[in-house]
Amino acid sequence: MAVNVFELERVSFSYRGVTALDDVSLTVPTGRRLALLGANGCGKSTLLRILAALYFPDSGSVRYHGAPLTEAEFEHDSFSHAFRKRVGLVFQNPDVQLFCPTVFDEVAFGPLQLGWPKERIRQTVNEALDYFEIADLRERAPHRLSGGEKKRVALASVLIMDPEVILLDEPTAALDPRSQSQIVALMKSWESLGKTLVIATHDLHLLTEIADDCLVLDKGRIAGRGTPAEILADESMLLRANLIRPAC
Numbered sequence: 001m002a003v004n005v006f007e008l009e010r011v012s013f014s015y016r017g018v019t020a021l022d023d024v025s026l027t028v029p030t031g032r033r034l035a036l037l038g039a040n041g042c043g044k045s046t047l048l049r050i051l052a053a054l055y056f057p058d059s060g061s062v063r064y065h066g067a068p069l070t071e072a073e074f075e076h077d078s079f080s081h082a083f084r085k086r087v088g089l090v091f092q093n094p095d096v097q098l099f100c101p102t103v104f105d106e107v108a109f110g111p112l113q114l115g116w117p118k119e120r121i122r123q124t125v126n127e128a129l130d131y132f133e134i135a136d137l138r139e140r141a142p143h144r145l146s147g148g149e150k151k152r153v154a155l156a157s158v159l160i161m162d163p164e165v166i167l168l169d170e171p172t173a174a175l176d177p178r179s180q181s182q183i184v185a186l187m188k189s190w191e192s193l194g195k196t197l198v199i200a201t202h203d204l205h206l207l208t209e210i211a212d213d214c215l216v217l218d219k220g221r222i223a224g225r226g227t228p229a230e231i232l233a234d235e236s237m238l239l240r241a242n243l244i245r246p247a248c
């Protein structure tokens with residue numbers, strides 16, 4: 001297995017003139033948990049979408065397990081299916097992710113696409129619904145749920161596929177304390193399972209539990225990288241990147 005799941009070299013990306021990522025180079029080592037930190041609008045979600053190959057850089061390159069990850073690769077169905085199965089993204093805003101008529105269908109969607117046997121789908125979906133405490137919502141329309149309920153459905157629908165690489169965009173935002181603890185426990189368990197995790201978060205107090213490494217973005221550029229302890233100790237960098245408030 002390659003040492004790095006992803007290697008980005010000098011990646012820049014703009015939305016019609018709005019620069020979101022500017023000359024970003026980074027590696028995501030296999031089996032490690034990387035936290036993406038930074039103020040609103042610094043480019044965390046954009047970076048996750050690049051890793052998920054939903055967007056492709058305007059300039060610079062992305063490698064996945066050592067091979068170039070370009071739009072051309074996704075013209076081959078076999079590559080596209082394998083990548084989408086192995087790399088799962090839970091969006092910051094669940095509304096862009098949820099589209100099925102019921103919660104059960106939403107969580108079953110991925111397994112159905114992969115052609116799992118019916119009985120396995122039923123059993124695994126029920127387990128996921130129980131785990132995320134959304135079993136009583138199974139017949140409800142996902143777009144009519146509360147923000148936290150939607151988030152749990154979105155998490156269940158991605159995690160049921162057991163991806164090797166899990167990209168989480170603010171997974172604990174909008175969740176109540178018990179749901180937050182569950183997600184934190186999951187993120188901790190992924191360490192021993194060898195999963196690769198990239199997580200955008202504003203929750204600095206969770207860093208030491210959920211991440212091995214942190215990357216700080218500031219206006220689309222990398223402002224720092226280090227272990228949670230190193231990043232949390234660098235007060236001036238945290239202030240510059242608008243991650244903490246100045247003392248009154």
Ligand SMILES: Nc1ncnc2c1ncn2[C@@H]1O[C@H](COP(=O)(O)OP(=O)(O)OP(=O)(O)O)[C@@H](O)[C@H]1O
Pocket residue numbers: 015016018019020038039040041042043044045046047092
């Ligand atoms: N669809 C879009 N169209 C135009 N500009 C966008 C779009 N999405 C994001 N941007 C801009 O790109 C930049 C990076 O946004 P991004 O969503 O990646 O930031 P973020 O770090 O995830 O922020 P947050 O903490 O608020 O979620 C911002 O300047 C934002 O306004």
Ligand SMILES: [Mg+2]
Pocket residue numbers: 044045046092169200
């Ligand atoms: Mg974001």
